[in-house]
Amino acid sequence: MSDPNKKEEVSFSSLAAAAANTSSSSATATGTSLDDPENLLQGRIDSDELQALASQRPTPLRLADMYKYGAAPDMMTQRIRNAQFLHRELQIRIAQRAVDLLTLPHGLSEVAPIRQVATVYLEYLQKFLQMPVPSNAEEESAFTDMLQTLVLDRTSIPMDISRGVAAWREAAQEKDFPKKRLQEMEDALYRFFTARVGLRFLTEHHVLCSGRDSSRQLFARTHMFPPDHTNDHVTGCIQTNCDLVKEVSRVAALVRQQTLEHYGTCPDIDVVDCIREDSSDFTYVPHHLQYMLSELLKNSCRATVNHTATLEWTEGGHNPKVLPPIRVVVVKGEEDVTIKIADKGGGIPRSLITNIWKFAHSTADESELNGDFGMVEATGARIRGFGLPLARIYARYFGGELTLKSTEGYGLDSYLHLPRLGSSCENLPVRVRDSPGELDSMPPPRTAARRFSTTAGPKQQ
Numbered sequence: 001m002s003d004p005n006k007k008e009e010v011s012f013s014s015l016a017a018a019a020a021n022t023s024s025s026s027a028t029a030t031g032t033s034l035d036d037p038e039n040l041l042q043g044r045i046d047s048d049e050l051q052a053l054a055s056q057r058p059t060p061l062r063l064a065d066m067y068k069y070g071a072a073p074d075m076m077t078q079r080i081r082n083a084q085f086l087h088r089e090l091q092i093r094i095a096q097r098a099v100d101l102l103t104l105p106h107g108l109s110e111v112a113p114i115r116q117v118a119t120v121y122l123e124y125l126q127k128f129l130q131m132p133v134p135s136n137a138e139e140e141s142a143f144t145d146m147l148q149t150l151v152l153d154r155t156s157i158p159m160d161i162s163r164g165v166a167a168w169r170e171a172a173q174e175k176d177f178p179k180k181r182l183q184e185m186e187d188a189l190y191r192f193f194t195a196r197v198g199l200r201f202l203t204e205h206h207v208l209c210s211g212r213d214s215s216r217q218l219f220a221r222t223h224m225f226p227p228d229h230t231n232d233h234v235t236g237c238i239q240t241n242c243d244l245v246k247e248v249s250r251v252a253a254l255v256r257q258q259t260l261e262h263y264g265t266c267p268d269i270d271v272v273d274c275i276r277e278d279s280s281d282f283t284y285v286p287h288h289l290q291y292m293l294s295e296l297l298k299n300s301c302r303a304t305v306n307h308t309a310t311l312e313w314t315e316g317g318h319n320p321k322v323l324p325p326i327r328v329v330v331v332k333g334e335e336d337v338t339i340k341i342a343d344k345g346g347g348i349p350r351s352l353i354t355n356i357w358k359f360a361h362s363t364a365d366e367s368e369l370n371g372d373f374g375m376v377e378a379t380g381a382r383i384r385g386f387g388l389p390l391a392r393i394y395a396r397y398f399g400g401e402l403t404l405k406s407t408e409g410y411g412l413d414s415y416l417h418l419p420r421l422g423s424s425c426e427n428l429p430v431r432v433r434d435s436p437g438e439l440d441s442m443p444p445p446r447t448a449a450r451r452f453s454t455t456a457g458p459k460q461q
Contacts, residue, residue, distance in 0.1 A: 008414065009334065010077075027060055029088065032204050037315055038157065038315050039358075041066070041068060041411040042426070045122055045125060045126060046211070050095055050098065050099065050122075050125075051099060053091060053092060053095040053125075054095040054098070054099040054100075055090070056094045056130050057091045058089065058092050058093050058096070058198075058428055059089055060425035060426040060427075060428055061202070061426055062424065062425050062426075063238055063283055063284070063398055063423075063424070064238070064283060064421070064423055064426040065300070066238060067235050067236075067238045067240060067283065068082075068237040069082055069172075070082075070205065070209040070236045070238070071207075075233050076137055076140070078403070079138050079140055079206075079209070079210070080134055080135065080136065080137070081207070081323040082206060083134040083140045083143045083144070083271075083278065084133055084134060084279060085137075086136075086143075086147075086202060086203075086206055087128065087131070087133050087143065088133075088136065089202065090128060090199065090202065090203065091125060091128045091129070092130065093195065093198065093202075094121050094124050094125045095121075095193065095200065096122040096195065097121045097195060097196065097199065098118050098122050098192065100116055100188070100192060100195075100399075101115075101117055101118040101121065101192070102115075102118050104138075104185075105118045105181070105184050105185070105188065106181045106184065107163075107171070108168050108184065108185055108188065109169065111164040111167050111168050112164070112167075113160040113161070113163040113167065114160070114164040114168075116160050117157050117161060117164070119162045120156070120157060123376065124150060126310075127146055127150075131146055131361050133144060134266070134384070135313040138429050144206065144207055144210050144371065146211075147203050147207050148205060148207050151200070151203055152205055157196070158386060160361075161189070161192070161403065161453060162386065165185070165359060166188065166381045168180075168348045186358055186359060187356070187455075188387075189359050190359075190389065190393065190429075192410065193389070193390060193393055193397075194324065194393050194397065194427070194428070194429050195396050195428065195429050197393055197394060198426050198428060199395065199428075201285070201288075202324035203210040204236070204237050205237045205238065206235075206236070208236040208237055209235060209236040218400060224251070224254070224285070224290045224291070224294065225250060225286070229274070233281070236315060237286075237287065238282070238283065239284065239286050239287050240283045241281040241282065241283075242281075242283065242284045242286055242289065243306075244282060244330045244337060244339070244455055245271060245273045245275065245330055246287060247290060247293070248287050248293060248328055248330055248339065249271050250290070251269060251290050251293040251297060252293075252297060252328065253300055255269070255294060255297040255301060256269055256301070258298070259298075260300075262316050263305050265323060266301055266305070266306060266307070266323070267284070267300075267301060267323035267324060267325050267326050267436055268323075268325040268326070268403040269297065269301075269325065269326045269328060269345075270326070270327050270328065271328045271330065271331055272327060272328065272329045272330065272332060274329055274331045275330060275331065275332045278331045278333065280420075281420075282332065282337050282418075282420045283420065284398075284420075285398075286444055287396070288394045288398075289418070290394055291362075291390070291394055292391045292394050292402065292416055293339070293416075294387055294388040294392040295390070295441060296341050296391065296402075296416065297326070297397070297412045299387070299388070299412075299413070299414075300326045300341055300343035300345060300412070301326065301343075302345075302347060303345025303411075303412065304323055304324060304326060304343050304344060305323065306345070307325050307344070307345045308324070308345075308348035310346075320357055324343075324344040326341065326343045327340075327341075327342045327343075328340070328342075329342070332420060335419065335420065335421070336400070336417045336418060336419055337417075337418050337420050338415060338416065338417050338418075339415075339416040339418075340413060340414065340415055340416075341404055341414040341416075342413045342414075343411045343412055343413075344410060344411040345411055345412060346408075346409060346410070346411065347406040347407045347408040347410055347411050348390075348404075348406040348408065349406075349408050350406065353404065353406060356388050356404070357388060357389055357392060358388055358389065359389050386415040395416060395417070396427050397422045397426060397427050398419060398425075398426065398427065398428060399419045399424030400416070400417050400419060401415075401416075401417045402414070402415070402417075403415045403417075404417050405457060416439070
């Protein structure tokens with residue numbers, strides 16, 4: 001019988017060769033060299049090894065499996081196994097992000113802020129290469145400490161990407177680049193941030209599963225609300241009985257406070273609980289849910305305030321008409337949970353509806369971006385145009401969807417659909433033409449199954 005691992009190595013080798021060819025053609029088209037970022041950190045990372053690592057297949061994981069591995073009875077034994085798996089898996093994903101950034105199309109990889117982000121990922125990779133594969137509790141603890149430093153860096157990368165996109169767009173307008181190139185830029189950013197969500201999620205989950213006080217303090221600093229460790233059904237980033245109404249109400253209260261501080265007024269946010277008492281649990285990642293809700297509610301509050309201000313004023317006074325409330329309906333179905341957010345903020349013309357999913361577009365003005373109301377909760381930064389695209393990426397990451405239905409002149413209905421059973425795999429980026437790191441992101445089901453034991457969780461690659 002042939003060795004499946006050996007067969008897989010041959011496959012990876014062929015992918016690495018294809019990656020090198022693709023990288024070479026991409027470098028010729030864009031003037032990009034993988035040797036550029038400080039000569040791959042001054043020779044400490046070999047270009048061929050980087051391409052070979054980036055060409056390997058990441059392993060899509062399910063929420064239910066990650067919850068199980070984080071809550072194993074023999075905690076330390078399982079944590080060591082998880083750390084061994086992540087030591088290899090995160091190297092693959094980090095290498096892919098670096099190679100992707102260095103081979104972005106149409107000169108985007110040449111912009112200085114983008115090169116800086118690629119350098120950051122190469123520095124991350126170097127840390128992994130210098131760290132031994134954990135084999136005992138002490139080495140696992142050191143590995144977790146290293147991951148914790150990576151989790152803290154959630155602002156600088158999106159900010160640098162934003163600055164790079166702004167500089168690239170300015171140059172693109174001067175050259176009158178066709179819309180096709182602008183769309184390819186948007187697609188590249190979508191792939192990058194989709195993959196980044198997974199990279200950060202795996203890192204956060206392992207760190208928080210440690211249960212150390214430093215980990216809890218870290219997440220209190222980097223998340224909208226700290227994880228509820230008093231809940232027996234919370235493991236790491238995942239909660240098997242996520243309370244939808246509670247999460248919606250918490251985010252609504254926070255957004256209402258921010259809206260009042262920025263505008264001096266805010267519409268009521270009515271949460272309608274349509275969940276049956278006998279419905280089963282909802283397995284999800286609370287802070288992902290919070291990020292998506294925050295962006296949707298901020299947009300609804302902004303639109304409602306601005307639209308109402310344009311309506312006719314009441315006779316003899318300076319009081320505008322009463323702000324119409326925002327209605328949030330929460331439902332659990334057999335397969336999905338659905339959260340509908342309905343506002344009367346004037347809606348969006350159909351001709352502009354596609355623009356709101358673009359990273360270079362924003363409905364916020366400069367004053368909003370200078371305060372807490374303009375902050376993108378998923379990044380901790382004030383970044384124009386990233387809010388809704390990131391929210392949709394979070395929704396889709398574990399098999400959900402975010403859609404908008406507009407009635408121009410009246411309002412907008414947002415529908416957030418999320419799978420409720422925790423059985424969906426990560427939605428990793430699809431195969432793309434110009435990216436050696438994403439030649440084939442989704443392994444066949446049997447490949448993923450081979451990497452796991454039904455009782456032991458992820459094993460070392």
